[in-house]
Amino acid sequence: MKEKNGLTRRDFLKSTAVGIAGAGLASLPFESVAQKGVEPPPLKPEKDAVLRVLRWEVFVQGDKDLWNKNTKKWEETTGCKVMTEYISWEDVRPKAAMAASVGAGHDIVLGWHDDPHLYPDKLLDVTDIATYLGKKYGGWEPVCYKYAINPRTNRWIAIPMGGPVNCINYRESWVKEVGYEKPPSNIFEFIKMCKKLKEKGHPPGFALGHAVGDGNNWTHHWLWAFGGKCVDKDANVVINSPETWNALEAVRELYDTLIPGTASWLDPHNNKAFLAGEISVTTNGISIYAAAKGKWPEIANDMNHVNMPIGPVGKPTELHLFNQAFIFKYTRFPNACKHYLMFMLEEPQAAPWINAMIGYVGPSLKDYKKLPIWTSDPKITPFRDCIANMLWNGYEGPEGPASAAAMAEYVVVDLIGDVCVRGKSPKEAARIAEQRLLRYYKKKVSVPKKEAPAPAKKEVPAAPKK
Amino acid sequence: MIESFWSKFFRFYVPLIIFVIFLLFPFYWMFNTSLKPMKELYNLKLNPFYVHQPTLENMKTLLFDTIFLRWMYNTFFVAILSTAISLGASLLAAYAIQRLKFKTSGPTGLAIFFGYLIPPTILFIPLATIIFDLRLWDSLWSLVLTYPTFLIPFCTWLLMGYFKSIPKEMEECAMIDGASRLRVFWRIVIPLCLPGIFSAGIFAFTLSWNEFLYALAFISTTESKTVPIGLVTELVRGDVYHWGPLMTGALLASVPVALVYSFFVEHYVAGLTGALKE
Amino acid sequence: MQIQAEERGWLRLRNAFSTLMENRNFLGFLLVIPAEAILFIFLAYPFILGLWLGFTDTVIGRKGDFIGVGNYVSLLKDSTFWLVTYNTFLYTIVAVLFKAILGFVLAIILNRDFKAKGLVRAIILLPWIIPTALSAIVFWWLYDSTFSAISWSLIKMGLINHKIDFLGDPTNARISLIVANVWRGIPFFTIGLLAGLQTIDPTLYEAAAIDGAGSWKRFRRITLPLILPLLAVITTFSTIWTFGDFQLVWVITKGGPANATHLFGTLSFQRAIPGGHFGEGAAISNFILPILVLCVLISFKYLKRED
Structure with missing residues (x-):
């Protein structure tokens, strides 16, 4: 058994070396990662159910191929039908919001970050399948509990699907040239490396525009790494703190080493600059590596990834796009929806799916980190641990409209930008961010725990709209 | 008036050429990008104005990996129908307001016009509820019926302007000869306004051709998407933009329409001048 | 019987x-x-x-309570909102002004017979026809801080020595967006005004020329008064569109850097949809209304006088 496994791994190495492994991996056998003897909850899909699923247009073709293939498999086993709609990832939120407020539309949505917490009362309780999947596949990563559980009812309202995760992307030869084996994990050392890279004419580049993914991810990480945060556990705004000022002092040093123009960068900019050889270090998903393997082999061979550096708090503080599937209560086929999601995350489906995504999407279930894709190419391995390393949007407060609004307003991105680009002092910038955050965190609706009982009562009759 | 060559050169050709270059440059850029392979796009050492290894790969992707032609058809379908509906409704309304001067024509005209001021960004959420109740969700008819909300105010006002510019005498003569109002409207007013109808139609068609927000909100399935939505939602994948096919699509979606327009514009200007000389 | x-x-x-x-x-x-x-x-x-x-505190998926003018009061205290108000006015005034002037000039240039007139007219319509969502992407690509062809040519010509940060600097970003908007809006003015210019009786000019009026005087005394009502209508429409612009900004800058390019439309969308605060988003949109009504009434009154 073990030897066989070893062989397959070598096969992987071969196939990935040739190019994008994707489809090749899907058919290869591997050791099961599932725990034995966990019984699935008894779910009977409604007869002739037709499910409408909304998800984001994939980042990598293998995702779509396997997702559709698994869906077809489910259709064949249950006799139900699924209509999947793919739209660009940034448009999922408006559509899901509309479905929630109209009370009709897609049955299942694969949404982002705080989405389920914007309309928790409209979502189906999925505690049974979440518990089952957790038990069977080694438990959920810690951040999942924050993202998928409604804190007021303590029930699961979403199934975490994982996230398109970011790592430090770097050019090996240039990093070696300035005396490092790989980018250091100590954040101060990391800044030093960036300075040296810049001196050598190979500056790093991090997005500081209103970039939904890359911009939010690295700036939140940076703030948290120094112990700064927007709010505390009880949703009190605590951004204007010495920790934040320290983070801002440090980021100013970092910014001085960056390539000019990052203030306007949106998500695609760093990909292009990296592939053009303009920058040496950036934060990104595996999309640069995947593109390079196809068309810029000289860059693919010279690039590598490491996890984000660790700051004075001494533990990883990453933020990544986080994807979760949720079911609207208005669906006519609640059991079929749950059964479908459960089926898609079961090993026979999920394993080839995750493999086919060649590292784009980090898994939310711990055992899926054992899948061969993560070790098939050492350059992919760092992406495996990203979800385990991440905190949630709105850390350390609750998920909800306030945290969603703060991210949508780019409060943290602008905080960093104010200091780096617009020359404000750290204290001044922190004060501005504080004012902006107070607009949302003060409102009563934004703190579910503290919410007065009166509005809560009103919501109950409004929720089950049929 | 005879103009010297140099005077014509500086007062006509030079400014015209500057304008044409400014207006065309982004299209040249689309064309240029649509022929470039990805690798060349990101190569900073090459001259970006020139395509070194032209490829039809992007065209192939667009036509065979997406259902671009279907999107074109959808867009035409929606644009033509909503333009027709709007023109019909606006023509009647504009005539009534401008020519009949009925009791509340002033306030009605204002009310219709104010309709134009309401931004779609705030309308689309309540509108979604209505579309849903009417069972028009994910149907092209939802667009055919909602686009007139911004087309009618626009067309009505444009046509009211035209009615104003057409002399009343002909209508009055016909009325004295005993023709009914509706007959006068059909036989005299409409032919006289044809240029105005054309120009309102052109602008209405363009506005619906470009509409983005409603189409994004109300249409779900790939087969029912319009061109702008189809291209942007299916050729932008995460942080990877498929520049080549995107630009090819943009070109293919605009150039044929522009050519059709050039024909119409000629027609409508000729009609306009002709009608007024008589 | x-x-x-x-x-x-x-x-x-x-x-x-x-x-x-x-x-x-x-x-x-x-x-x-x-x-x-x-x-x-x-x-x-x-x-x-x-x-x-706009009068409720509705957030996505939750029925809000009536809070009177709460949203408006909180917006008036929000510095971002004031910045956005400033941006919107700046954007609208500058862009409409340039569109009107350039569109008029082009219409006058085209108002004569020459070869390939039809072709030129079709070319001029192109920016107007192409879906904004797509032309915005082209401009975005042209304004790229690394790959901009504009920077490339200026460097090759030796006019600048480093790449222009088109969208990272607030002033540059505003100019860049206004240029894109003007590019898109010129055809509307040109084609509309051209139609008007062609209705002007050429004998008027001939008579004026015989009286010895120069071209500027002919323009001031004949063209402008005759075309003014049409110009007013076109300007009104253009103002409405520009004021409520959304796509161009959303694609190119998402309102950045630091909200320097946010307009009412984009801020309203951002707060309502990604931000989830429907009530506040609606309130921002509602702010647009009285301002637009005012603009329209002014031009309307003006038109009445012309009647």
């Missing part, structure tokens, strides 16, 4: 009907019904819902 009576009845009915159809008030009402029906169902009704939203 009976048949005759019936016929007479019909005749009377028909006469009554045709009299009714000649009645200006009745016919007027009848003719505006189609337009008003569509506008009522798909515009007025959702609009009233939207207006109501």
